[in-house]
Amino acid sequence: MKALRLREAMAAFHYLIDRGAGHVNQNRLRRVLILMTAALLCLVMARVSYGGERAGTGRLTLWFSLTDCPQNVMESLLSSCFRDTGLRVEATGYPDEDALGAAFESGRPDLLYCAQSRAVLLGGGVATDSDAPGTDFHAIGSRVPLLAVNTTLTDADFESIEALLEAANTDTPFLAGGCWADLLYAALSSEGETMLGDPEQDAKNAAWAELYNRLALASFRGGLAVCENAAEYVRQGLVPCAVVYSSSAAGMKGEGFALRPLPLPEGGETRYPAERMGFAVLDRADAKATELFLRWLDGRGAETASAAGLVPDGGAQADTAPGRTLAELSSRGALYWPDTAEPFYRNRASCERALREALDLLA
Numbered sequence: 001m002k003a004l005r006l007r008e009a010m011a012a013f014h015y016l017i018d019r020g021a022g023h024v025n026q027n028r029l030r031r032v033l034i035l036m037t038a039a040l041l042c043l044v045m046a047r048v049s050y051g052g053e054r055a056g057t058g059r060l061t062l063w064f065s066l067t068d069c070p071q072n073v074m075e076s077l078l079s080s081c082f083r084d085t086g087l088r089v090e091a092t093g094y095p096d097e098d099a100l101g102a103a104f105e106s107g108r109p110d111l112l113y114c115a116q117s118r119a120v121l122l123g124g125g126v127a128t129d130s131d132a133p134g135t136d137f138h139a140i141g142s143r144v145p146l147l148a149v150n151t152t153l154t155d156a157d158f159e160s161i162e163a164l165l166e167a168a169n170t171d172t173p174f175l176a177g178g179c180w181a182d183l184l185y186a187a188l189s190s191e192g193e194t195m196l197g198d199p200e201q202d203a204k205n206a207a208w209a210e211l212y213n214r215l216a217l218a219s220f221r222g223g224l225a226v227c228e229n230a231a232e233y234v235r236q237g238l239v240p241c242a243v244v245y246s247s248s249a250a251g252m253k254g255e256g257f258a259l260r261p262l263p264l265p266e267g268g269e270t271r272y273p274a275e276r277m278g279f280a281v282l283d284r285a286d287a288k289a290t291e292l293f294l295r296w297l298d299g300r301g302a303e304t305a306s307a308a309g310l311v312p313d314g315g316a317q318a319d320t321a322p323g324r325t326l327a328e329l330s331s332r333g334a335l336y337w338p339d340t341a342e343p344f345y346r347n348r349a350s351c352e353r354a355l356r357e358a359l360d361l362l363a
Contacts, residue, residue, distance in 0.1 A: 058289030062091040064113035065100045067178060067228050068277065069093075073250045073308055074113070085296050087289060096228050097349060110285035111293070115143075117340035117348070119280035136281040138294050141305025141312045142274035143247040144335065145182050145262050146325060148231045152256035153240035158263040161187050164241070165214040168223035175218065176225040176233045177243035180359065181352040182273075183262070185344055187211055190268030197347025199354050211265070215355075219362040226356050226363075246322045247277060250309030259325045261334075274335045277310055311335065 064074060071093050078089045092109070094100040112119070119137040147158070154174075158164040161183075168175040177183065181197065188195045193207045202208040218224050227233060230242035235254040249259055264270065279297070281290055297304060302312030309322040311330055329335055338345070 058286050058292070059088040059090065060111055060286065060289050060293060061109040062089050062111040062113060062279075063100060063103065063109040064091065064093050065095075065097050066093045067096050067245075068115070068247055069113055069308055070248065070250055070252075076307065077304060081293065081296055085292055087292050087296070089293065098353075101349075108282055108284075110282060110290065112280040112282060114277070114280055115340075116276040116278065117345040119278075120340055121346070122280060122282075137276075137278055138281070138297065139276040139278035139313065140297060141278075141302070141308065141310025142276050142335070142337065143245045143310055144272050144274050144326060144329065145179060145186050146244055146246050146249070146322070147260045147262050148234040148242045148244045148249055149258050149260055150234045150237055150240050150254075150256045151258055153237060158241075160266040161211070161263045162214065162266055164263045165211075165218050168218035168241075169221050171222040173225040173239045174223045175241045175243070176227055176230040176239045178226070178228045178230050178248075179243060179245060179352070180215065180226075180355045181344075181348050182245075183243045184208065184211055184215075184355075185348075186262060186273055187265050187268070189273055189338075190264040190271060192269070195344050197344040197351040199351060199358075207265075215359065216362055219359040222363065224359060224363065226359050245309075246311075246326055247309040249322050250307065259322055261325065261329060270332070270334050271336055272329060272334055273338050274311060275340070276337070277308070 062078075074091055074093060078091055081087055081089060089111075092103075094103060112122075116137055116139060147164070154167075156163075156167060158167065164175065184202075185195045185197075188205075188207055188211070191207055193205060195205075195208060196202055199212075203212070215224065219226075225233065225239055229248075230239075231244040231249040231252060233239045234242045234244075235252055235257045237256075243262065244259075246259070262272065279294070281294075305312035306323055309326075311326045344351075
């Protein structure tokens with residue numbers, strides 16, 4: 001397949017606009033409807049609180065991104081905590097990482113549910129004494145990129161990422177995703193390549209450029225949908241496939257909804273980057289209430305990780321859609337834990353934004 005360079009794609013995009021944007025066929029309409037659904041879902045900001053606390057238990061505030069943990073999963077966790085300990089945790093779920101980051105401009109919670117890489121980036125704003133440099137980070141498990149599939153819409157078994165992106169070369173949305181940077185990172189890692197998270201620098205790597213060109217071509221032809229709630233789109237049957245974090249599919253069920261290992265490049269090594277997730281304790285958090293919350297988490301063992309769609313640091317994995325797939329990868333020794341201080345994790349957020357903007361323009 002002939003590579004499609006970004007500048008050539010942009011030129012073609014502007015040519016189509018100049019030729020007249022008034023023509024809208026059914027496939028274009030479907031894309032518009034999907035994007036409208038994405039916009040509506042991204043407006044959600046959930047607040048979860050369980051009233052009254054028992055004497056002496058105190059209370060905590062918690063922030064999290066709905067892309068890191070579904071609202072119902074966090075609700076269940078905090079409900080169990082209140083029932084077992086009487087500790088009240090007032091949690092606010094933001095629609096995405098950008099909204100969560102913007103909230104820090106006007107306030108700070110006691111706890112932040114996030115990836116270890118984000119806890120490290122918080123740096124001096126987080127209490128010390130932890131397993132992550134400059135943070136107090138309490139890991140509960142690790143998330144892994146997966147492929148969500150609606151088997152009522154496609155029965156294809158994608159043996160490689162090349163096969164997946166070739167199937168996405170269609171004029172109607174076939175592959176959704178909200179973590180394109182992680183898709184590229186996992187694919188390059190499989191080939192023994194390094195990704196910096198800087199598109200201008202990464203484009204000099206032939207392996208990165210080839211994969212990006214495949215993504216760009218699929219987007220230009222109409223086969224990609226850029227969205228935060230990709231797993232939900234697959235569950236609802238809006239798109240056949242999506243690249244998702246295991247955590248975003250926690251607790252999901254539905255006719256034909258399945259989770260599979262992410263297809264990797266042809267000839268690549270079967271290895272998947274796992275990223276630790278957990279609770280960062282920010283400075284000035286009530287020490288007694290925090291200790292009670294963390295002690296309660298420790299007492300649950302692998303239960304919390306499994307419910308959140310994570311690979312537990314130890315113990316059995318729950319028999320759920322994410323759990324079965326994660327257990328398979330773990331038993332095959334296919335998981336590894338990158339150093340979250342490496343350039344990719346420092347640049348991931350800006351890299352993801354750049355990729356989305358480029359893919360959106362090409363669509």
